[in-house]
Amino acid sequence: MKEPVVTVIVASYNHAPYIEQCILSVLQQTYPHIELLVVDDGSTDDSVQRIERLQEQYGFDFRTQKNKGLTCTLNEAIARAKGSLIAPFGSDDIMCPERIAKQVAYMQDKPEVGICAGNIELIDSGGELFPEARQRRDTPFRRLDFDDVFMERKPYPPAPTLLFRKEALEKVGGFDPQIRLEDLLIELKITHAGYYIDCLGEVLAQYRKHASNSSKNTPFMIDSILRTYALFADHPQYEYVRTRFLSSMFLKCSNRDRAYARQLLKQIPFRRWNKKTWRGLGRLFFSPLEKR
Template sequence: MTSTSDSSQPLVSVIIASYNHAPYIEASILSVLQQNYPNIELLVVDDGSRDDSVARIEALQKIHGFDFRVQANKGLSRTLNETIERARGELIAPFGSDDVMLPERIARQVAYMADKPEVGICAGDIQTIDADGNPSGEPRGLPQRRLDFGDVFLGRKPGAPAPTLLFRREALERVGSFEPEVRLEDLMIELKITHAGYFIDVLGETLALYRVHGSNTYKNYRFMVDNVLKTYARFSEHPAYPEVCARFRNSMLLKCARTDRELAWAMLREIPPRFWRWKTLRGLLRMLHGRG
């Protein structure tokens, strides 16, 4: 799909990299097709799915005519980089194949970024939904905020939800886009872009539905530990680097204390005593006694 009914509006390239999300991929694609913004190109890439994603996407592609390609599995970052190279938009929206955009999302973000060249990424709030699409919980209702590198690296403010990220192509190109060796792509690209001097502005309104289901990445603790620490290591010259790593390890220790004690003990051993906090003690109690 490419809509060019209003060429005075910036072209937005929405990229959906699909991987084994057959139950959700149609809702994701349709939510892009139903945007009320007039100038979008949709590029969908199936990255080696083993379910019936390809058949479902092909059925929609025949009706709507968006760009669709099928490839052997390359991973999300490589797929995004290759697709960005052939995308034509000056604004880029990578979008999860299990998430849903609200109809006004792209229009709202484009209007906001129009006179703010300092904003490399625009984001917004999310509403979580379950595997069947039913709302779960409430949007966080956080106010609009601007994030710089310190805000992201040090966690000084609530972050930018991944399903709402809209990138300025110029910012992506300046930092070399996504990094295939780091499979948790959002944190790394946010740090790189803010480190380059751009801001991330997070709007105080709900722009997307984030689907929570059994295979969400954040539930894979070992994956999170490996990739987040790889990301932080890129900025190891920052004076707060030891503290940032310790804070993350404390958080993961508490999360995995009951479900993955081997990983929890590894986290504990790597936290210098000067960075022990109440979370450290709670995690230790959970590991030893199941309490805390």
């Protein structure tokens, strides 16, 4: 069977300290049939100069643009991608050398798998492993359908390891520019279309946790996820899923941002309160405020 072309898309935005290591980890993959598309989405640091130096040496496709946001950037890159498999990859993360080869081999005879993923290691801004890295490394193989993702019945596939079938992305209309935190929605759309997400039980990438991660912007993250869930409001478990998420976020924010935590609490009907809601109330009124 002919080996497919895999298009790796790196959307770069103000990750100058990390972008070179990211790109090199793609160029050093053991899998030979990789098309690398790098797009700088209006960086204001020296990312462009760093990428240009690598582009001169390795000859990959590099374009710059005014800031459009990640979802628009991904959709435009996917439209011109030559590969039948697509790997969007964060410009601050690192691929393990055999990542693409392992995923391609796994997906070859499984047309029902729309997304293949794997495990990650957590690293800090300097590339050192976090103490909690072990729990992400050792998650066993799992297959997820729509309800598994929507109801969080199994561990989520980590974003730095997602490898998509291009046909699955095209079937669901690609990423939604209206929801900028893109991972959960595209996973729901693809599984809702009848595909599975298979997560391999081995480490495929390193995810870098640092001060400018989009997940650190808690209100942005919560709003994006609530808007994502709302697109599936006809699901019989929608209210349960929405309020369970709100309770988890209320607990998280209760001794970090008390004004925002109170806003979240107002969105949880009393009949939907759970253990996390009550724990959050305890933190809200009796715990010292955490420094952020």
